[in-house]
Amino acid sequence: MINSDNDRLTSWNNGLTKQSIIDFLNSTVEDGSNYIKPEDRIATFDNDGTLWVEQPIPVQADFIFQALLKSSLKDPSLANQQPYKAIIEKDNKYLSLILEQQPDAIMDLERAIARQWSGTTPNEFEYEVKKFLTTAKHLKFNVNYTDMIYKPMLELFDLLKSYKYRIFICSGGGRDFMRVIAEETWGIHKENVIGTAPEYEYQNGTLKRTKKIIGGISLGPGKVEHIFASTGRLPVIAAGNADGDIEMLDSAKYKLLLSHDDHEREYAYNDGAQKALNNAKDKDYTVISIKNDWKKIF
Amino acid sequence: MINSDNDRLTSWNNGLTKQSIIDFLNSTVEDGSNYIKPEDRIATFDNDGTLWVEQPIPVQADFIFQALLKSSLKDPSLANQQPYKAIIEKDNKYLSLILEQQPDAIMDLERAIARQWSGTTPNEFEYEVKKFLTTAKHLKFNVNYTDMIYKPMLELFDLLKSYKYRIFICSGGGRDFMRVIAEETWGIHKENVIGTAPEYEYQNGTLKRTKKIIGGISLGPGKVEHIFASTGRLPVIAAGNADGDIEMLDSAKYKLLLSHDDHEREYAYNDGAQKALNNAKDKDYTVISIKNDWKKIF
Numbered sequence: 001m002i003n004s005d006n007d008r009l010t011s012w013n014n015g016l017t018k019q020s021i022i023d024f025l026n027s028t029v030e031d032g033s034n035y036i037k038p039e040d041r042i043a044t045f046d047n048d049g050t051l052w053v054e055q056p057i058p059v060q061a062d063f064i065f066q067a068l069l070k071s072s073l074k075d076p077s078l079a080n081q082q083p084y085k086a087i088i089e090k091d092n093k094y095l096s097l098i099l100e101q102q103p104d105a106i107m108d109l110e111r112a113i114a115r116q117w118s119g120t121t122p123n124e125f126e127y128e129v130k131k132f133l134t135t136a137k138h139l140k141f142n143v144n145y146t147d148m149i150y151k152p153m154l155e156l157f158d159l160l161k162s163y164k165y166r167i168f169i170c171s172g173g174g175r176d177f178m179r180v181i182a183e184e185t186w187g188i189h190k191e192n193v194i195g196t197a198p199e200y201e202y203q204n205g206t207l208k209r210t211k212k213i214i215g216g217i218s219l220g221p222g223k224v225e226h227i228f229a230s231t232g233r234l235p236v237i238a239a240g241n242a243d244g245d246i247e248m249l250d251s252a253k254y255k256l257l258l259s260h261d262d263h264e265r266e267y268a269y270n271d272g273a274q275k276a277l278n279n280a281k282d283k284d285y286t287v288i289s290i291k292n293d294w295k296k297i298f
Numbered sequence: 299m300i301n302s303d304n305d306r307l308t309s310w311n312n313g314l315t316k317q318s319i320i321d322f323l324n325s326t327v328e329d330g331s332n333y334i335k336p337e338d339r340i341a342t343f344d345n346d347g348t349l350w351v352e353q354p355i356p357v358q359a360d361f362i363f364q365a366l367l368k369s370s371l372k373d374p375s376l377a378n379q380q381p382y383k384a385i386i387e388k389d390n391k392y393l394s395l396i397l398e399q400q401p402d403a404i405m406d407l408e409r410a411i412a413r414q415w416s417g418t419t420p421n422e423f424e425y426e427v428k429k430f431l432t433t434a435k436h437l438k439f440n441v442n443y444t445d446m447i448y449k450p451m452l453e454l455f456d457l458l459k460s461y462k463y464r465i466f467i468c469s470g471g472g473r474d475f476m477r478v479i480a481e482e483t484w485g486i487h488k489e490n491v492i493g494t495a496p497e498y499e500y501q502n503g504t505l506k507r508t509k510k511i512i513g514g515i516s517l518g519p520g521k522v523e524h525i526f527a528s529t530g531r532l533p534v535i536a537a538g539n540a541d542g543d544i545e546m547l548d549s550a551k552y553k554l555l556l557s558h559d560d561h562e563r564e565y566a567y568n569d570g571a572q573k574a575l576n577n578a579k580d581k582d583y584t585v586i587s588i589k590n591d592w593k594k595i596f
Contacts, residue, residue, distance in 0.1 A: 039487065039488075122526065122530075166487070176530070190530030190531060191464070191529040197527065202519040202522040202526075202545060202549070203519065205548065205549070214512070215497075215512055224500040225497075225500050225505070228420065228498055228500075228505055229495060229498065230489060230528070231489040232474070232489060233488060250503065251500070
């Protein structure tokens with residue numbers, strides 16, 4: 001068992017972290033107190049910063065900002081409103097309020113998102129996302145975003161599947177954005193993607209986005225609520241990298257916290273993850289160090 | 299192919315309906331204009347009246363009415379309020395308003411449901427449902443409700459799975475009630491069960507139901523909205539038996555409408571299904587006649 005598991009995690013360095021994952025998985029399929037019935041074997045993963053690079057800004061923030069920028073060029077009356085103004089002026093101080101989930105900034109952003117995409121059909125939105133993903137490049141690495149998915153995590157997906165775990169992605173980001181890439185890049189069906197989502201209305205044979213968000217933001221306790229609503233369960237295994245993942249991690253039996261500590265090959269930062277990192281020992285999080293645990297990142 | 303498909307549908311009579319299902323499925327996996335990529339192969343089924351008997355009242359209505367009756371015995375002040383009063387007095391006139399989705403009656407029912415189950419944890423609710431299902435008997439057949447699931451439909455599930463379709467149940471009824479039986483009786487994971495659902499709040503490590511319904515009632519256009527929200531797709535195949543299924547059927551490529559026309563072995567009725575049955579020809583619904591198409595029902 002352990003040999004073939006090692007074969008699957010080829011981008012991982014041998015060590016305590018890798019061994020801990022393999023040991024836990026083994027214990028859930030063998031007789032004993034850790035045994036998990038096959039139907040209960042679900043694993044949930046955060047997306048931004050857990051499955052792909054989230055610095056200098058999360059991929060979806062880039063997508064949204066680019067779309068809003070285009071709209072402000074078409075409709076100059078927007079240029080004096082937030083967040084358009086900050087996007088046009090590259091006002092990083094304001095933009096970081098959004099990224100830090102400051103309520104007023106989020107309210108402005110949500111209004112702009114509603115303006116931008118309400119009335120959109122699923123196909124129209126998918127087309128926009130695909131176009132963005134084939135053209136946008138990462139600032140530091142100058143590659144497409146989908147080339148910045150962490151290879152070790154994809155190997156972990158394969159390992160989990162070999163143990164008959166069903167994998168769900170649960171992100172604070174937009175569900176429908178992620179669903180566009182889920183099958184091709186993660187090998188995970190769209191229905192296994194959970195995230196913040198707009199309401200749709202079905203009228204005259206067509207689904208169209210409304211201005212509303214349905215079921216709240218999928219962050220913090222919202223992640224657990226979204227996971228239960230989608231799956232009817234809490235996860236056996238959960239993986240995240242930020243404070244917004246704490247409740248999801250705590251709801252799982254086995255908790256993986258990714259630490260961004262590799263300035264050279266990726267980024268080194270703990271903004272927005274300090275609480276999670278501080279809690280790691282008390283709460284029995286298995287911390288994955290990108291620097292030490294990953295032989296290859298991409 | 300067709301021989302082994304026949305072997306799977308053993309409770310179905312040979313004839314146009316059975317052949318139509320097999321032919322359609324074959325056409326979706328063979329080269330040609332009907333071909334469906336594996337990731338797109340999803341099928342959605344209504345529950346009450348499509349997967350099990352819904353007469354004289356739907357199973358969940360029995361569950362809810364029994365629970366509310368018990369509460370009214372504990373708290374006599376409820377006895378003069380609706381729907382408690384009607385349940386105590388077996389006032390079928392009022393109760394049928396609920397079953398026909400009359401807005402005022404539904405509002406009373408929703409208030410009673412919120413009173414009954416808000417604050418409940420998933421485990422507590424599951425325990426109640428299991429207890430009900432092991433004790434309650436059907437009025438006419440005097441068997442447990444789970445013994446009244448249509449065998450031909452379970453065979454169709456197996457056939458669909460052999461064509462690599464992923465099956466979702468999409469009911470107007472309560473998602474969490476159905477999830478209790480999904481794995482054991484349908485062989486379908488909880489996450490593939492879609493329905494009307496309460497909001498949950500995650501606090502202090504515990505999920506508890508609130509008084510709110512999330513995402514609206516899963517009926518009519520709401521079924522399509524729920525299916526898209528859960529799966530990111532519209533169905534290739536949809537099966538229903540009532541007017542509340544029309545939008546779901548119309549959103550699918552292949553539409554199965556179950557007709558309850560067997561007074562002897564089940565029930566013969568078309569209340570709440572007249573529009574669907576009238577539309578069948580124009581809208582190319584494949585009508586399944588229980589009387590003619592099913593050799594065995596249970």
